[in-house]
Amino acid sequence: MSKKSKSTSKKSTKSNRNTPITLILVVVLLVSNVATLVYFMFLDESVPLSEVPMGIADVAGASEDYIGRTVTLIGYLVIASGNPILVSNPLFFFNNSLSANNYVVLTGPMPPLFAESVGKQIAVTGLLEVDDPDDGTLGMPVDSFFDITVEVTYPGVYTDERLVPYPEFDLIPEFFDPTTDKYAVLYSGGIKPGKDHYRYWNDIIYMYFILQMHGYPSENIYVIYKDGVGEDTYTPVDYPATHDSLDTVFAELSEEMGRADTLFFYTTNHGGSSGISVWNPMDNTGALTHAQVSDWLDSIDCRNMIIVMEQCVSGKFINYISAENRVIMTACHNAQSSYACDDEGNWDEFVYHFMCALVSFPWNGDAYTVNADFNDNGYISMREAFIWAALMDSRSETPWYCDNEDGIGYNVGQVIFGSGPWQGDNVYLGLGPPV
Incomplete structure (x- = not known):
């Protein structure tokens, strides 16, 4: 054997001997680190638990170890429905996916200057408690806090507030069509207190006014909203967001509506793969399923249906509810979250x-021109309205469109450049061009 071969053999043998030693050292170090962490967190009273900052998921995953103890949690400060919450990631608030594992309700009096930290990542210290025993949502009073980031780093509206736009509504011209009866159902479930964000109410009241502008009588507009009580005295709420309410409303509509009429069906709030959320405190039977919504819509025999869905996973409905006389627009595709506005204001994007x-008008007063009349005929068709909304949508969502019975959702590029024919070119919310 050559010297080179012997040398290589010796190095290989030495390396093989060192490998188990290295592994043993790594294991010893890992065990030592874990033991040190456990010791200082649970055994050594000289290092209080409150001085060990943790993520929300850390305590939510082992809440029995932390309930009743003072902890420090890191998250983003959001004001939801007037209530401060700490969210592990602001996207969970913007895309309607808050759960017991990603947010904590902040209770009690808020410290001075707390409002200046809205939207920032902060560390909050307080006594951890159970806020909602039904779903395990945690809560904590704010004993103290400090900012981790000095400015808001992710675009969005972090203070969920009711809008009061009613004086402005009088300044907008009407687009009244007296030739047909029009009916509408505006729906928002909200799930439970704390998840019933005010932006859903804002979505409802603006759409309610727009419908009135386009010739929908107030007595023909059914508002189905969380617990059946509106957030102000201007927009009437008819029913709470329950299965029974939808049964009642569509039973009435099936008797009242005729084949020359139009139905506008509009949903906003939370959704998922199983359907659209209800107001859980008044209905514990689960979501409005795709099959149930399809049955309700099928009970109506009318000229046109315009269906607009904002909730998460709304695109999944297209396969269930598409039909020859229906124009369907969804905020996202069939396996996607939908989002709140990034910088327009407290609506959904x-x-x-x-x-x-x-209405060819930016509701937040921004200085830009809204012109969805792409064919310059003086009227906004539903296809044009969808194209404008989808092109302007800057969130991570893919709006879908369908105006035939093929059950397929089309993205904005397909709707712009597709050959059609598109039924939505001839469907208008109010008055259309002379035929």
Whole structure:
């Protein structure tokens, strides 16, 4: 054997001997680190638990170890429905996916200057408690806090507030069509207190006014909203967001509506793969399923249906509810979250731009021109309104469109450049061009 071969053999043998030693050292170090962490967190009273900052998921996953103890949690400060919450990631608030594992309700009096930290990542210290025993949502009073980031780093509206736009509504011209009876159902479930964000109410009241502008009598507009009580005295709420309410409303509509009429069906709030959320405190039977919504819509025999859905996973409905006389627009595709506005204001992104398209006006007062009349005929068709809303939508969602019975959702590029024919070119919320 050559010297080189012997040398290589010796190095290989030495390396093989060192490998188990290295592994043993790594294991010893890992065990030592874990033991040290456990010791200082649970055994050594000289290092209080409150001085060990943790993520929300850390305590939510082992809440029995932390309930009743003072902890420090890191998250983003959001004001939801007037209530401060700490969210592990602001996207969970913007895309309607808050759960017991990603947010904590902040209770009690808020410290001075707390409002200046809205939207920032902060560390909050307080006594951890159970806020909602039904779903395990945690809560804590704010004993102290400090900012981790000095400014808001992710675009969005972090203070969920009711809008009061009613004086402005009088300044907008009407687009009244007296030739047909029009009916509408505006729906928002909200799930439970704390998840019933005010932006859903804002989506409802603006759409309610737009419908009135386009010839929908108030007595023909059914508002189905969380617990059946509105957030102000201007927009009437008819029913709570329950299965029974939908049964009642569609039973009435099936008797009242005729084949020359139009139905506008509009949903906003939370959704998922199983359907659309209800108001859980008044209905514990689960979501409004795709099959149930399909049955309700099928009970109506009318000329046109315009269906706009804002909730998460709304695109999944297209396969269930598409039909020859229906124009369907959803904020996202069939396996996607939908989002709140990033910088327009406290609405949801897709329906905000849809509502702007219908009136050729930016509702937040921004200095830009809204013109969805792409064929310059003086009227906004439903296909044009969808194209404008989808093009202006800057969130991570893919709006879908369908105006035939093929059950397929089309993205904005397909709707712009597709050959059609598109039924939505001849469907208008109010008065259309002379035939």
